[in-house]
Amino acid sequence: MIGYYISLAMRSLRGTPILSTLMIAAIAVGVGACMTVLTLNYMMSQNALAHKDDVLYAVQLDGWDPNEAADTANELPWQLTYQDATALLRSDIPTRQVAMHRFGFTITLDESEMRPFTADARITTADFFGLFDVPFLFGGTWNADADFSPVQQVVLSKATNDKVFGGENSVGKTINLNGEPFTVVGIIDHWNPSPKVYDLNNNPFADSEEIYIPFGLHRKFEIYSWGNTNGWSHSNEEGYEGFLQGESVWVQYWVELDTAAQKEKYEEYLTGYIRQQKEQGRFQRPLKFALSKPSEWLVLNEVLRDDNRVLGWLSLAFLLVCVVNAVALLLAKFLRKAPEAGVRRALGASRNAIFIQHLIESSCIGVLGGLLGILLSLLGLGGVRQLAMGRIDQIASMDWLMVLAAIGLAVLASLLAGLYPAWRISRTNPSIYLKTQ
Amino acid sequence: MLKMHNIRKSYRTDTIETHALRDFSLQVNEGEFVSVTGPSGSGKTTFLNIAGLLETPTGGQYLLDGEDVSSLNDRDRSRLRNEKIGFIFQGFNLIPDLNLFDNIDVPLRYRGFNAKERKKRIEKVLEQVGLSARAKHLPAQLSGGQQQRVAIARALAGEPRFLLADEPTGNLDSLMARQVMELLEFINEWGTTIVMVTHDPDLARRAHRNIQIVDGQVSDLQHGTVGAAREIA
Known part of the structure; x- marks a missing residue:
């Protein structure tokens, strides 16, 4: 009927x-x-990292102004200082860990008629691709040594590879970033999570970056952040080293902790780290840190x-x-x-x-x-x-x-x-x- | 076939209660052709609506084929109406935007027949009423007499045992009325029980038996052999 x-x-x-x-x-x-x-x-x-919601955590440490809490939903700075990020990177507890921030380069190619163009870049550590399940089309990430030493390697997005190399396997080829030669080690497939859970400090609905550069290159190229940089005190040192060693927060930090025991151990590690820093005169606020799952991170950052x-x-x-x-x-x-x-x-x-x-x-x-x-x-x-x-x-x-x-x-x-x-x-x-x- | 005993039907508004039928008793036997007459407002149509299970009586007992239908729910009443009762109305009541085929199809759909069975039945009844060639026409494209023949065809398609006709010739000229009446008599000869409400004494006389309703009660039995209505009343 x-x-x-x-x-x-x-x-x-x-x-x-x-x-x-x-x-x-x-x-x-x-x-x-x-x-x-x-x-x-x-x-x-949307939570593009929902499938890893139980194992990924955004790390926040409270090294902020002793007289005033950070102006965030959980009163912890969204990002870490460079010195804290590099210190945490030396922990062997997480399965993977990522320190990163947004940057940009002008791309040129030797002996090419391609016009130079500015590309959004992510300065990050080698685990970035594995931690966020970024698929590779060709090649892979750089060696983990590049997280601490200046290795001029680059991973390109598919769109960038299409633009610069016509979509062919460009692993091993060289492109110039701000005039410096970088060797292509990997091409990622189309990957564009929205909102960009891993970087909510900048526009959460912006496209993913076009190139990815090792974290160990900061000092060599005096890389600042193209994202948010917040601070509450002046560094004692002058110049770029002063920026790196200062209390400005500009590095995003994520860890992968696969088990509850691993998470508990990492929390103990962070507690120990903060106590150690307190002894050195830093972290003058009450001991506080946060490990937020991607879903929690989206809520904290009030994406919706x-x-x-x-x-x-x-x-x-x-x-x-x-x-x-x-x-x-x-x-x-x-x-x-x-x-x-x-x-x-x-x-x-x-x-x-x-x-x-x-x-x-x-x-x-x-x-x-x-x-x-x-x-x-x-x-x-x-x-x-x-x-x-x-x-x-x-x-x-x-x-x-x-x-x-x-x-x-x-x-x-x-x-x-x-x-x-x-x-x-x-x-x-x-x-x-x-x-x- | 149909047996009503002390049927009452009243309509109530905030201030007035109207008794349409009062202690109304009647028996119609299988194969009978009964005409019902009476002045306007006497309760003829109310009787027909109750007989056709379109309305429920306020009180009394109504047996249809021996089954007490007074207390049936809407679904069972609808099923009985669909299977056992055919309606013919003064105003034909064809659905204007359905062609003849689809109009006759309506009760068969509710009966649950498959497409093949429905088609067979529709073609058969259209042939019986002489309108096979007009199956795809809309009602508005037919004369009044033809429309009433379609209404009869629709009533017959489900092969009901009981046909209720409410002034079936009221909107027709005398020639058309005679044709429709002959069709009803033909249908009755084939075994279908017919109860026909009419204002026309000539048509009423052509039935086997005439019941007169006055003020919601059976008042007279004009002709016929056994005064079932009188006996019960």
């Missing part, structure tokens, strides 16, 4: 084109507005802000208004067809049959409204992308799950809208219409 009801629904929609269009438009506008906001919220709240959530609820309220409009339109449409329902009842349709028939008609309106709503959502997201000027391209787009969610939401909305009108017509006394039709 479902097929029969669907064919009746489509016939009924064709029979009242203006009213049907109004109902479909009411659902579509509500769904379109709602899905635009919900898609943004959904994409913002409260105003986004409020906007989500408002969009649902708007959808509700559209549903109420659809209820009125459906009621008018269904009651106009009450005589037909009366005839059907006389011919053997039960109240439930009439109810289901009209609820299916509502669902058909919902599906059509949902499809139109998806188009409106895509338009809305396109508008958001234009407004953000490319900064949030990754999240202002719909995946299949959200497309299905849009249709589901539309059907749910139309079912809600159709419940009362369908119930009303199924409860109508058929004899009234049979005599007067």
